[in-house]
Amino acid sequence: MRVEAGLTSVLSGWPPPVLDAGGPFAQPVVLLTWALLIGGTIVLIVVLAALAVALWGKPSLRRRLGGDRAIWIGGVAFPGVVLTALLIWGLRLTGDLQATGPRADEMRVRITGEMWWWRVAYLDAAGRTVIRDANELHIPVGKSVLLELASADVIHSFWVPNLAGKMDMIPGRTNLLRIQADRPGTYGGQCAEYCGGPHALMGFAVVAHTPETFARWQAGRRAPPPPEAQRGAELFRTSGCAACHTIAGTEANGLAGPDLSHVGSRRTLGAGILPNNRGTLMGWIADSQTLKPGNRMPGYKQLAPEDLAALAAYMESLK
Amino acid sequence: MRSETGFDPALYDRFPTKGERPRHEEAQLKRIWCAPKGWEYLTVVNNNYVGIYYLATAFLFFLLAGLLALVMRVQLAAPLMEVLPQATYNQVFTMHGTVMMFLFAVPMVEAAGVLLLPQMLAARDLPFPRLSAYAFWAYAVGGLAFFASLFVGLAPDGGWFMYPPLTSKSYSPGINTDFWLLGIGFIEISAIAGAIEIIVGVLRTRAPGMSLDKMPIFAWAMLVFAVMIVIAFPSVILATLLLEIERAFNWPFFDATRGGDPLLWQHLFWFFGHPEVYIIFLPAAGMMSMIVPTIARTELVGYRLIVLAMVATGFISFGVWAHHMFATGLPPMTAGFFSAASMAVSVPAGIQVFSWIATFAIGKPRFNTPGLFAMGSVVIFVTGGLTGVMVALVPFDWQVHDTYFIVAHLHYVLIGGMVFPLFAAMYYWTPMVSRTALSERLGKWVFGLMFVGMNVAFMPMHLAGLMGMPRRIYTYLPGTGWDLPNLISTIGAFMLALGIALFLIDMGRRFRLAPGGGNAGNTYGAGTLEWLPTELYSTRSIPVVKSREPLWDDPGLSDDVEEGRYFLPNSATGRRETIVTSPLLAEPQYLQIMPGPSPWPFAAAILTAGFFLALTVQAYTFAWVSGALATIAVLRWLWDTDQPVDQGDVDIGAGIRVPTYVTGPASHGWWAMVILMIVMGMIFAMALFSLAFLWGNQPGFWTKPLPLTEGLAIAAGYVGVVFAAWATRRLHRRGNSWATIPVILAAVAALLLTWLDARAWLALLPPDTSGQSAAVNAILCLQAMVGAIAVLMAGYLGWRAVKNLVSQTRNNTLDLTCLFVGYAGAQGLVGTLFARAIGA
């Protein structure tokens, strides 16, 4: 039943995103990963070969394996050399990838983990919020973006494997993470630190634009959305939606749930778990608890189908 | 050979003695160490029984947690399965991890120690049999009650590492979390009791002549294991205590909005949590190092290096805890050297693996079931070790941390490093305790299914992790592509389970417990002492050990031991007893009179469990009554343990005489008390660390502490307490009949000083104000608890003095009370000054 509701992940597992870098903050780790996987397999084969020789080998070979010298070589000297090389590589890379304060003219976005969605705030150079959004991040290709990661409740972890490693969102702290996408497209992510309840259904999407489309997206966000669907807007006000949600330019200023000012332009619903269209919008409003059990939004099954349709139309109009 | 204690090693040449021993001696031993009947199965304290109870219970938890894993694998076999609802799944994965780590792995290896060590060391029993019984019953009752919380939907659901703030009152208001905190905190106490037993047992009850270099490698492993428990577990005990206090009384240790820090929990938890992995691995590696030489029919290659590797593992494992926190934003220098230490810890593991390979190489390995499990273990463990090196690299860890790659890694390490050696051990040592060995034919099937099933189950998880699948998700959506690897994993999990089911069938058919002799015997032709013929009193006489594999080097040893031609062929005092030897060279020092069966450890365990369970369900009156009764039960059991016997010294064989009562640093009781003090000291040190950590991380919430100068008077008082405890021992030794009075007064004074200190702090900072106030008050609470125990001990001592039981010029009860009161004074002194110094 739930499959028919259209639940689908924004994160695609093939090709494995850890091995499929979309930018310079993931690319060096892909190389490291392949080196580790191949190197590890070779070492495993060598050790298994040693075990095989010990069990079935020729007596002369076995005698060579059977002494303190073999233990020193196999157990100390060999790992010592390999590990030192790896350590130096790893440390260099750690230093390169660790994000420090903002570079000049760099785009900054504050992302706050909430149970079980993501609050997104685009910042200007002074750190003031210019655009509010939720559950997806729009970036221009080829430019690095600095993410300020925080939490509003419990520990979450921000992870978009194509673009960078993960970074925890910890109450009382702000952690920095730098990402960059070099080709346009949508990159999926998912909360990686267990945060209770529907932790499994806390997805995220990063949308990378060419410079032109990014400029268009930005311009679209700054203009207040036209209230086309009047009846939907009215229903939004009277049904209590505004207690939890904000829509810029209207009276709706609730802070508990995701900001809906631009919900019509989002790729997904429910934090990366549903495609966004009229039908899924209606389904989500009517009964989000079936789609994402345990999430904080109550169901609105009491609304008549035509009311749901009107609300959905209003949501769709918010670009 | 120089002597350690003044014992003349030439006396060993008197053994084996000539001639027949009188017939009645053996009958007397059998009478004294008789088997229990009926209800006595509950009051039994002998390691042959307690060890088996312990092993069986731990294995039961393995099966239960394994069943949970199977249900989870069904739920994850395809996207959006609805076998387990979300809330249930979250409880199930939390319980799977918790039960496997705390109720299976640690108790299982501890149980193996209780069962095997006395036989390997040729001691009659472990030195504190009643403590073993208490530890077991506390664990069994507490563990089963904890597991039962799953059936009423109250099982914890915060993951096995229980990160706050998810587990704080705001986000987990139910008592599920309290079940974890109180249940696990309680079971840790039982683990520490077992560790004290094992340390003293290994160091002080070895067969004469078994110097450290001749100790079976399993005993070395258990020694390092137990010391690691003593250092690591206090950290998690403190952490659970703090979180429970935060939940119950709103003291904000981990609440970032009020000057606490959720990362403090992570530091405390992983300072325990990573050593925990090696705590589980080392005893299993010790078993491997016993089994591999026997299977290869040769002595172990690199004994010296393995000992060194085990000790090094013990040390380095305390320097790797932060590798669980690479993604929390550690400072670069810290991340760097935790990464280095995490790689370095693979070197000692490599040493052991190559030692086993070398041993196979020089021997004539047999491919029987224990042998196959040992070889399979090497393959799996090396695979897990290699992925371990990978995740020690910070950039790679940033990608795979908290994904199924880690799930794969940790199961390879734990199954290869612990479960497979354990199965090898169960096949290997079954003939020692059962009338028949297990089936070889079925055993090969068990091995095959488990080995293939394990790899089919966990190898695809590496890929699932690289495909982006996070841990601890109750379901996943279509379109991720995770379906296929998950389906394969589920199939593998059922193969693994089938192997274990076959093992159970084999156990049911062939395992027949034979604690009082009549076991299958040395089927595999091993060389160590546990394969001597045994009864409930272990071996008839206690041999002089001259090599690491005495049974190989002296083919007549079994007969000589059985005929009573070595130490202690009888009961010298007519009671249960064993020889206490010196820690390095194992020279006989004295004869320990051992306590026999008693209902009190059992009662104390039930009542302690009652105390903790009642606290969990908030039945406070019942809790306090139960706690008070538990204390009385413990004191009652202790009452008849410190009993000097009439004979001052006795003949323990071949005319060698040793005393029957020893006090001071040479006594086993002193050793246990010192270890207990280290445990208390570690708990306290972790509390001090918490205060310093909060100061470093939340300086904005700091209030200027009380002035140091005002604390000096209280500090001077604590110095007086230490002095009074020291003086009491001296006065008593000079024969002063009123000598117990200073230490009793000192204990009361220590508690009063804490009250004075607490009053001053409470006026400045009520405990729920900030992280600082919570931590300072936690330090004061710990001090009050130590003071209360000191007063209780002093009262017990006073009561014994009134009953004229503190009559000797040297007395163990008095010694131990003085030690503890002195400790209470010293801890108070440090705490008073430290709380005032931080942030001053």
Next chain:
Amino acid sequence: MRTWLILLGGMLVWALHFFGLYAIAEIAPHRAAVAALTLVCLGADVWFLRIISRLRRDDPFAAWRRSVAGAGAGLSLLAVAWQALPALMAG
């Protein structure tokens, strides 16, 4: 006690060095402090190795003790240098 110090000496130096580095990294990360502490600990290991080399080995236990202690101090020497590497690189 003396025997335990001999057997564990190398490891104790390692532990001292490790927790010293942890304190430096948490309180005041300085490359010079790391280098100084490392030199002191390496020196301690070398000094300890000299002591071990003079220990008696006239009975099996003493010889065993000496060889374990020597191997331990040698490993400690390597481990201390290894442990300092990242701190020096990151400082």
